[in-house]
Amino acid sequence: TMNYRHAFHAGNVGDVLKHAVLSLILTHLMAKPKPVLVLDTHAGAGAYDLDGGAAARTGEWRGGIGRLRGAGAAVPAALRGYLTAVADIAAAHGPTIYPGSPLLAAARLRPGDRLVAVERHPETHAALAALLGRRPGVTVRDGDGYAALAALLPPPERRGLVLMDPPFEDRGEYAALAAALGRAHRRFATGVYMLWYPVKDPGAVEAFRQQIADSGVRRVLAAELTVRPTTTIRGLAGSGLILVNPPYRLDETLRALLPWLADTLAETPGVGGWRLDWLRGEA
Numbered sequence: 001t002m003n004y005r006h007a008f009h010a011g012n013v014g015d016v017l018k019h020a021v022l023s024l025i026l027t028h029l030m031a032k033p034k035p036v037l038v039l040d041t042h043a044g045a046g047a048y049d050l051d052g053g054a055a056a057r058t059g060e061w062r063g064g065i066g067r068l069r070g071a072g073a074a075v076p077a078a079l080r081g082y083l084t085a086v087a088d089i090a091a092a093h094g095p096t097i098y099p100g101s102p103l104l105a106a107a108r109l110r111p112g113d114r115l116v117a118v119e120r121h122p123e124t125h126a127a128l129a130a131l132l133g134r135r136p137g138v139t140v141r142d143g144d145g146y147a148a149l150a151a152l153l154p155p156p157e158r159r160g161l162v163l164m165d166p167p168f169e170d171r172g173e174y175a176a177l178a179a180a181l182g183r184a185h186r187r188f189a190t191g192v193y194m195l196w197y198p199v200k201d202p203g204a205v206e207a208f209r210q211q212i213a214d215s216g217v218r219r220v221l222a223a224e225l226t227v228r229p230t231t232t233i234r235g236l237a238g239s240g241l242i243l244v245n246p247p248y249r250l251d252e253t254l255r256a257l258l259p260w261l262a263d264t265l266a267e268t269p270g271v272g273g274w275r276l277d278w279l280r281g282e283a
């Protein structure tokens with residue numbers, strides 16, 4: 001099916017976790033002068049109007065980026081790069097615009113860096129191409145993001161971040177995502193990978209984490225943030241990130257940041273949760 005529209009979820013708690021960590025990883029990669037490839041396999045539309053249409057209808061962003069904006073001076077230093085990027089994009093594109101991952105990445109490209117953003121849904125692809133298609137260093141592709149991994153890895157730059165953020169329209173996506181990571185990692189073992197996954201059914205999440213732990217991929221960190229109990233029937237409890245070859249000390253940064261996010265973004269006081277685990281170490 002092709003029913004998923006990210007606009008309903010733009011700026012929500014899942015986007016905040018994903019985009020905050022994306023921002024930290026990009027900062028680390030861009031700290032060295034060598035060129036970088038960013039490959040966004042499930043890119044979405046690139047920009048969302050929080051005050052119109054789908055995003056306004058669900059209002060999910062109010063519990064995510066809306067809460068963070070309300071936190072003011074209490075916001076930890078680790079979030080400032082992300083929040084500055086979001087504010088800069090709003091200043092450039094409109095005060096109610098929230099960025100998707102490809103726009104956040106495009107904003108950080110230096111001369112010589114590349115972003116390849118893949119989006120399969122025709123209308124979403126057209127919107128993304130209109131937004132980013134003419135920017136230097138950016139390529140917007142259509143078709144299947146998992147198939148693009150084989151076409152583009154390993155990159156000639158030998159340095160890069162692969163973001164895999166599929167829509168999870170069916171349960172089989174966990175297994176497909178873990179398998180795609182294994183295949184991509186065999187082509188490009190030194191790359192940084194970031195995978196987003198929903199936390200809803202605990203059994204499905206544990207099976208996914210175990211599949212990745214058993215896949216032969218090394219240096220795998222998993223970070224989860226939940227804002228309501230997993231027993232809640234409506235909606236997600238939260239989401240997680242699989243981080244392969246994460247930047248030096250990102251684990252320490254997240255260990256300090258996740259408790260603050262769980263407190264600040266909890267749907268009601270005290271129900272927020274988090275965990276941070278190395279699924280596989282160096283060996």
Ligand code: SAM
Binds near residue numbers: 099120121143166
């Ligand atoms: N990464 C985006 C962000 O953070 O702003 C959000 C992406 S959204 C969760 C998933 C996107 O994947 C949707 O826009 C959907 O149309 C697209 N999609 C679904 N199946 C795909 C596939 N096989 N290959 C590429 N894109 C796909």
